Structure formats: structure tokens, C-alpha cells
Amino acid sequence: MTLPSLGSPDRIAAAARRVMNRCDELARVSAADQGIERVYLSAEHARVNRLAAEWMRELGMRTRQDAAGNQLGRLDVLDPSGAVISDAPALLIGSHLDTVPDAGRYDGIVGVLMGLEIVRLLRVPAGDSDSAWRSPFPFAIEVVAFSDEEGTRFGKALLGSSAVAGLWNDDWWALTDAAGTTLRQAFLEFGLDPGRIGEAARRPDSLVGYLEAHIEQGPELDRRGEALAVVSSIASARRFQLVVEGEARHAGGTPYDMRRDALLGASEAALAIERICRTEHHIIGTVGQFEAFPGAVNIVPGETHFSLDLRGEFDGERDRVFDEISRELDGIMGRRGLRWRSREVHNAAAVMCAPLLQDVVREGIGATGAPGASDPATIFSRAGHDAMTIGAITDVGMLFLRNPDGISHHPDEAVSAADVAAGIRALAESVVLLGHERR
Structure with a gap:
């Protein structure tokens, strides 16, 4: 032709x-x-x-x-x-x-x-x-x-x-x-x-x-x-909404050894996500939403919500990275006296x-x-x-x-x-x- x-x-x-x-x-x-x-x-x-x-x-x-x-x-x-x-x-x-x-x-x-x-x-x-x-x-x-x-x-x-x-x-x-x-x-x-x-x-x-x-x-x-x-x-993709639970208390009256600060725990989690995805795996991890509650300037945050978007070339590698992130979050929250949970809101296989x-x-x-x-x-x-x-x-x-x-x-x-x-x-x-x- x-x-x-x-x-x-x-x-x-x-x-x-x-x-x-x-x-x-x-x-x-x-x-x-x-x-x-x-x-x-x-x-x-x-x-x-x-x-x-x-x-x-x-x-x-x-x-x-x-x-x-x-x-x-x-x-x-x-x-x-x-x-x-x-x-x-x-x-x-x-x-x-x-x-x-x-x-x-x-x-x-x-x-x-x-x-x-x-x-x-x-x-x-x-x-x-x-x-x-x-x-x-x-x-x-x-x-x-x-x-x-x-x-x-x-x-x-x-x-x-x-x-x-x-x-x-x-x-x-x-x-x-x-x-x-x-x-x-x-x-x-x-x-x-x-x-x-x-x-x-x-x-x-x-x-x-x-x-x-x-x-x-x-x-x-x-x-x-x-x-x-x-x-x-x-890319394969998974998206999650994560919640970190701590305890809301007075910012001035609560000493550091008694704080269960959900915002700091979530912040450490976000940095861990970057480290795991950027330096240890060829997976893209993004925390694009972050919100602390009750959100007052003089209250230790008792709860923090954040998002996680994971993308990778292959489904298996993406899933293994999420498992590693989960283990890391278990350690972070355990050290800080916090609890965390996640809800998957999107899952798309690689095409x-x-x-x-x-x-x-x-x-x-x-x-x-x-x-x-x-x-x-x-x-x-x-x-x-x-x-x-x-x-x-x-x-x-x-x-x-x-x-x-x-x-x-x-x-x-x-x-x-x-x-x-x-x-x-x-x-x-x-x-x-x-x-x-x-x-």
C-alpha cells in the first residue's frame, strides 16, 4: 500500500x-x-x-x-x-x-x-x-x-x-x-x-x-x-485515604512525654513514604492531601487524615511497596502511641x-x-x-x-x-x- x-x-x-x-x-x-x-x-x-x-x-x-x-x-x-x-x-x-x-x-x-x-x-x-x-x-x-x-x-x-x-x-x-x-x-x-x-x-x-x-x-x-x-x-495505581489517631489535648499544658500528636505521626509517615518510594523502589508515592483535627492553634492534633497515591510499572512491585509502607507505619505509630488505618479508594491494574x-x-x-x-x-x-x-x-x-x-x-x-x-x-x-x- x-x-x-x-x-x-x-x-x-x-x-x-x-x-x-x-x-x-x-x-x-x-x-x-x-x-x-x-x-x-x-x-x-x-x-x-x-x-x-x-x-x-x-x-x-x-x-x-x-x-x-x-x-x-x-x-x-x-x-x-x-x-x-x-x-x-x-x-x-x-x-x-x-x-x-x-x-x-x-x-x-x-x-x-x-x-x-x-x-x-x-x-x-x-x-x-x-x-x-x-x-x-x-x-x-x-x-x-x-x-x-x-x-x-x-x-x-x-x-x-x-x-x-x-x-x-x-x-x-x-x-x-x-x-x-x-x-x-x-x-x-x-x-x-x-x-x-x-x-x-x-x-x-x-x-x-x-x-x-x-x-x-x-x-x-x-x-x-x-x-x-x-x-x-x-502505570498501575492504588489510592488510599489514611487516618492517624492520637489524642487532642491542650498545647500549653501537655508535656512532650504525654503527647500523642497525630499530625507529627502522619508527617513522619509522609516522609517515610517518600524515602521508601524514592530511594528504595521505582514506585511513585505521593501524599497530596493532609488535614489535622481539630485544627486549632492551641490544641495538640488528635487526628490527621492524608492521602496516598501509589503508581508503578508493575502491579506486584506496587503492592509490595504498600506492604512495606504499612510495616513502617506500624513502627512509627507504635513508637508514638498512635493508631492508624487506611481505606483503599482506587485500584487500577497496569495496562x-x-x-x-x-x-x-x-x-x-x-x-x-x-x-x-x-x-x-x-x-x-x-x-x-x-x-x-x-x-x-x-x-x-x-x-x-x-x-x-x-x-x-x-x-x-x-x-x-x-x-x-x-x-x-x-x-x-x-x-x-x-x-x-x-x-
């Missing part, structure tokens, strides 16, 4: 400029007066879905918003007579359009927009007319804009892709946002029918695989001076990218001629992505783009037009290679 137009540097540079301009356009769709904020089932969600659908239709794609609020466009496979093969499997390409509060403009968004440019590069005319288009492969190409990867509004991430993967949990309907609106009510207000959520689920035999391009949410590519990387896996999709992404990067392309970096993703849930129903592959200084979930996150152009070229080549594999 040869696609001569794919190699046109001017065409790919124009595609990258279009991605960058559309990232700017989507950044203006925000619930916040300052910064970017787009949450699930909001007016901003509806607006960006409409924009994405408009851009999909411009490319000759059939569009639909599914039962979970995800926006999809499909470039069909046609039979020799020109009729749509409606049951042809599809290669999904995409990411998400929702954001965290005070977000950057590229996390997730760049992956959706790059997917559209892949369609623009690879589509071929349907017959003699240039007004209709089809997929040149034995599979359709679908671009998906997932609706709730971040979990900002209801505190539960990956809702949109979970519905597509058939992993919806009816307990989620009772989730509430900061205003007390339930997820069920938000569905109704958005115009979706909670009773039809199962219609968003895809069958494994309806998919060829899933490819996602994403900015790296870390500095490794920037430090290597390389534009692109193959993603090997998405390995499929070997074939890693290979085609690697070869696609190699075709770009960018620095490091001949032997591109292979990186495991320490952040979660929609590919984690889609991996339950089909093979997944990911491509990372350099993010200067590695900053993300922040207005300063960045990607260059040159790197986006390299990423578009690499991902398009990857799809072509996959097309060869499927013939």
Missing part, C-alpha cells in the same frame, strides 16, 4: 498548524473566566462536542454522540459497489476533551485533533467524486473524543471510556458534584438517557485496536532531546500496550527522521489515560509527544508545532503499517 501524499512535509506541517490553532480555539471554551475548565455534562462539554462533530463531518466522517456523551466520527469501509460495510471493524484513534481546573490546552485535546489529521491524510475518494471519502483499509477509522477522562466534576475518572468498554457501574449514578447534582440528574439535563448507557459499550470484535497520542506528562523526552516515544504500558501496536508506533516514529527516531525511547506512562479502560476490550497503543519541562495539568503545559507534525507523521505511518498487517 502506498500513500504518496503522506510524505509531503508541507501537508503535514499544515496539519500540525491546524492542530495548534484548534487547541487555541478549544481553549476558549471554558466555564472559568480565567484559565480553562471543561467538565463532564456541562454546556462546555456540549459545545466542544459540536465543534468536534463539525470538524469530523468536514472530513467526510459519519458522526454521533454516544449514550455516555462521547463524540465519535467514522470513516467507513465501502464494498466494491460503493455501499457502506456497516459491520466492518474499526481502528479507534483519540483521547479526551475534558479538563482539570485551570488546565493546559494540550492534555488529551492534542490526541483528538491529531486523530482528525490522520483521517485527512489517509482518506481516499469514494468513487470519482472528491466530496465523499472512505477508508483505504479493511477497517474503518474512528476518531473518538472521550468525555470524562479527568473525573473533575464527579470525582470518578474515565467515565466516558468506561461506558465504551462496557465497565459502567450503576453505583456511579449516585455520585454528586460540588453543587449536589447527581450523575443521573446531570445525564438528564444534558439530554442523555441513563437507561440507555449500555448502548455506548463496544464489542471486542467491532474493534481492530485503539491508538492514542498524548503529551508526556513528565520530562523524560525533554531531557533526552527527543520529540516522540513509544508507550510500553500505563500493557499490545506488542504489535508498540511495533507499528516504533516504526512510525522511525519514519519521521526526527532526532532519536531510529531508536525511539520506550516509556511507561505514570499517568492514567482512556487507553486503560479501552484495554479491557481491544489492544491499545500509545505515542508520547515531548512536553517541555514535563509540566502538565497546568496552564504552562506545552508542545511544539514541529513535534506535533512529527507525531502526525508517525501516527499516520503506524496506521498504514497496521493496514498492511490486516490485509
Whole structure:
């Protein structure tokens, strides 16, 4: 299969400029007066879905918003007579359009927009007319804009892709946002029918695989001076809410040998977590929340609550580290006359990218001629992505783009037009290679 137009540097540079301009356009769709904020089932969600659908239709794609609020466009496979093969499997390409509060403009968004440019590069005319288009492969190409990867509004991430993967949990309907609106009510207000959520689920035999391009949410590519990387896996993760119990007493009247200070015990625990994860294991441990009670300036803290986020490349190593942390906390609390307990609030297994999709992404990067392309970096993703849930129903592959200084979930996150152009070229080549594999 040869696609001569794919190699046109001017065409790919124009595609990258279009991605960058559309990232700017989507950044203006925000619930916040300052910064970017787009949450699930909001007016901003509806607006960006409409924009994405408009851009999909411009490319000759059939569009639909599914039962979970995800926006999809499909470039069909046609039979020799020109009729749509409606049951042809599809290669999904995409990411998400929702954001965290005070977000950057590229996390997730760049992956959706790059997917559209892949369609623009690879589509071929349907017959003699240039007004209709089809997929040149034995599979359709679908671009998906997932609706709730971040979990900002209801505190539960990956809702949109979970519905597509058939992993919806009816307990989620009772989730509430900061205003007390339930997820069920938000569905109704958005115009979706909670009773039809199962219609968003895809069958494994309806998919060829899933490819996602994403900015790296870390500095490794920037430090290597390389534009692109193959993603090997998405980190396993466990999250806990921990409570340290001591005794609240008068700060002035209680001597040190009688204090059971829950804040100091929790502080020592947080430092132990850093030491164990940073110096003894390749596991990322983060204490992101910390609150002491009763919280008065003149009272020894009697109780402290804090969070623990553990991430690692492999589930077993992550679990062994938590066991070691637990033993360390037993020792700390025993010495200080304190008690501690934990409640697990999240557990996600590592998701390995499929070997074939890693290979085609690697070869696609190699075709770009960018620095490091001949032997591109292979990186495991320490952040979660929609590919984690889609991996339950089909093979997944990911491509990372350099993010200067590695900053993300922040207005300063960045990607260059040159790197986006390299990423578009690499991902398009990857799809072509996959097309060869499927013939």
C-alpha cells in the first residue's frame, strides 16, 4: 500500500498548524473566566462536542454522540459497489476533551485533533467524486473524543471510556458534584438517557485496536532531546485515604512525654513514604492531601487524615511497596502511641500496550527522521489515560509527544508545532503499517 501524499512535509506541517490553532480555539471554551475548565455534562462539554462533530463531518466522517456523551466520527469501509460495510471493524484513534481546573490546552485535546489529521491524510475518494471519502483499509477509522477522562466534576475518572468498554457501574449514578447534582440528574439535563448507557459499550470484535497520542506528562523526552516515544504500558495505581489517631489535648499544658500528636505521626509517615518510594523502589508515592483535627492553634492534633497515591510499572512491585509502607507505619505509630488505618479508594491494574501496536508506533516514529527516531525511547506512562479502560476490550497503543519541562495539568503545559507534525507523521505511518498487517 502506498500513500504518496503522506510524505509531503508541507501537508503535514499544515496539519500540525491546524492542530495548534484548534487547541487555541478549544481553549476558549471554558466555564472559568480565567484559565480553562471543561467538565463532564456541562454546556462546555456540549459545545466542544459540536465543534468536534463539525470538524469530523468536514472530513467526510459519519458522526454521533454516544449514550455516555462521547463524540465519535467514522470513516467507513465501502464494498466494491460503493455501499457502506456497516459491520466492518474499526481502528479507534483519540483521547479526551475534558479538563482539570485551570488546565493546559494540550492534555488529551492534542490526541483528538491529531486523530482528525490522520483521517485527512489517509482518506481516499469514494468513487470519482472528491466530496465523499472512505477508508483505504479493511477497517474503518474512528476518531473518538472521550468525555470524562479527568473525573473533575464527579470525582470518578474515565467515565466516558468506561461506558465504551462496557465497565459502567450503576453505583456511579449516585455520585454528586460540588453543587449536589447527581450523575443521573446531570445525564438528564444534558439530554442523555441513563437507561440507555449500555448502548455506548463496544464489542471486542467491532474493534481492530485503539491508538492514542498524548503529551508526556513528565520530562523524560525533554531531557533526552527527543520529540516522540513509544508507550510500553500505563502505570498501575492504588489510592488510599489514611487516618492517624492520637489524642487532642491542650498545647500549653501537655508535656512532650504525654503527647500523642497525630499530625507529627502522619508527617513522619509522609516522609517515610517518600524515602521508601524514592530511594528504595521505582514506585511513585505521593501524599497530596493532609488535614489535622481539630485544627486549632492551641490544641495538640488528635487526628490527621492524608492521602496516598501509589503508581508503578508493575502491579506486584506496587503492592509490595504498600506492604512495606504499612510495616513502617506500624513502627512509627507504635513508637508514638498512635493508631492508624487506611481505606483503599482506587485500584487500577497496569495496562500493557499490545506488542504489535508498540511495533507499528516504533516504526512510525522511525519514519519521521526526527532526532532519536531510529531508536525511539520506550516509556511507561505514570499517568492514567482512556487507553486503560479501552484495554479491557481491544489492544491499545500509545505515542508520547515531548512536553517541555514535563509540566502538565497546568496552564504552562506545552508542545511544539514541529513535534506535533512529527507525531502526525508517525501516527499516520503506524496506521498504514497496521493496514498492511490486516490485509
